[in-house]
Amino acid sequence: MKTESRETGRAEKSSAGSGQQESAGGLWDSVKKAAFVIGSGILFLAAFGNSLTWHLQRFWGASGDFWQKLWTQVYLLFEGHDAALFFVGTMLAPTSVFWMLNGLLLLVDTSGKPSFITRYRIQEGRNDPVDPAKLRQAVRTVLFNQVLISGPMVVLVYLLTGWTGRPCGPELPTFHRGLMELALFSMLEEILFYYSHRLFHHPSLYKHFHKQHHEWTAPIGVVSIYAHPLEHVISNMLPVVIGPVLLGSHITTTSVWYCLALVSTTISHCGYHLPFLPSPEFHDFHHLRFNQCFGVFGVLDRLHGTDSRFRQTKQYERHTLLTSLTPLTHSIPENHKKGQ
Numbered sequence: 001m002k003t004e005s006r007e008t009g010r011a012e013k014s015s016a017g018s019g020q021q022e023s024a025g026g027l028w029d030s031v032k033k034a035a036f037v038i039g040s041g042i043l044f045l046a047a048f049g050n051s052l053t054w055h056l057q058r059f060w061g062a063s064g065d066f067w068q069k070l071w072t073q074v075y076l077l078f079e080g081h082d083a084a085l086f087f088v089g090t091m092l093a094p095t096s097v098f099w100m101l102n103g104l105l106l107l108v109d110t111s112g113k114p115s116f117i118t119r120y121r122i123q124e125g126r127n128d129p130v131d132p133a134k135l136r137q138a139v140r141t142v143l144f145n146q147v148l149i150s151g152p153m154v155v156l157v158y159l160l161t162g163w164t165g166r167p168c169g170p171e172l173p174t175f176h177r178g179l180m181e182l183a184l185f186s187m188l189e190e191i192l193f194y195y196s197h198r199l200f201h202h203p204s205l206y207k208h209f210h211k212q213h214h215e216w217t218a219p220i221g222v223v224s225i226y227a228h229p230l231e232h233v234i235s236n237m238l239p240v241v242i243g244p245v246l247l248g249s250h251i252t253t254t255s256v257w258y259c260l261a262l263v264s265t266t267i268s269h270c271g272y273h274l275p276f277l278p279s280p281e282f283h284d285f286h287h288l289r290f291n292q293c294f295g296v297f298g299v300l301d302r303l304h305g306t307d308s309r310f311r312q313t314k315q316y317e318r319h320t321l322l323t324s325l326t327p328l329t330h331s332i333p334e335n336h337k338k339g340q
C-alpha cells in the first residue's frame, strides 16, 4: 500500500505541474458534469413525482393535495410517537430499499446469471461468481454496521434534528424546498466524502481503517457499506446525515435522501455498468487502482488532479451514461486505443 501512496504523491505532483490552463478547463467541465448529474436527477424526481401524482389521481380517484393527505394519514397513524416515525423513515425504509436492491444484485453475483446483466460487468472475469466465504464475511460486516453503528447514529440524528427543525411536523415541505435541499445535500456529500476519504488514504490511517473496504478490488453492491466502523461513521454516514441535521429537514426529505444515497453508492459499487443508470466506472476504478477518483461526482478530483491517471484510461472513455444495450466493454474494448 505504501507504494500506492507514493505513486499518488507522484501523480498529484506531475498533474499539478502539467499546466494550470488544462486544469481550469477540466475543472469547469467536471462542475458542469456534476451539475448535469444533480440537475437531471432532480428533474427526474420532479417528473416522476408529477407523473406519479397524476396516475394516482387519475386511477385511484385521489384529489387535491394528494401527498399532503397521504402524509397526514401517516402522521396520524404515528401521532405522538415521533421517535418511532423517525426510525421508520430514516432507518427501516432506507435499509429495506438497500436490501431489496442488493438482494437482486446478489442473485446475479452468486449465480453468475442472467447473462443479460452479467454482460455489463466492468471488470471482466472477476466475481464470476463471487467467492461465497468472502461474501459471507462482507454481509456480516454490513449487518454489523447497519444495526450497531447506523442504528445508534440515527437516534443521535433524531435528537439533533429536533433542535434545528421539526422533522416529524404535520406539514410536508413544498416540492421545491425538498428538491433544493436534495441538491444542497449532494454538494455537502461530495465535499465531506472527498476529504474524509482522502484522509483515510493517508498511510497511517489506511492500514488500520480503510484497507478493509479496499479488500474488494472488484467491488459488488453490498461492499458499499463493507467498512471499518470508524470509516462507516466518518465517511459513509456523516457526509449524508449532516445536511438534514443542519437544515432541520422534514423526515420525508431526509428519508428520500437516505434512500437515494444508498441506491447511488450501491450502483457505484455494483460492478455492472448497466444501461440508463449512472456510470459506476469512477468508483470502480478507485477500487482497482486505490489512488485515483476519491469523490462522488468527480468535481473535487478534477480540482485536486486526483483523476489525472483515470482520464487516460479506457474506463474514463466508458464513464458515460450508457444509452444503448451494447455493453461498453464491447463498444470500447480494451485493445482499442484512442488516437491510434
Ligand SMILES: [Zn+2]
Pocket: 213, 219, 223, 224, 269, 283, 287
Ligand atoms: Zn468503495
Ligand SMILES: [Zn+2]
Pocket: 197, 201, 210, 214, 286, 290
Ligand atoms: Zn478508498
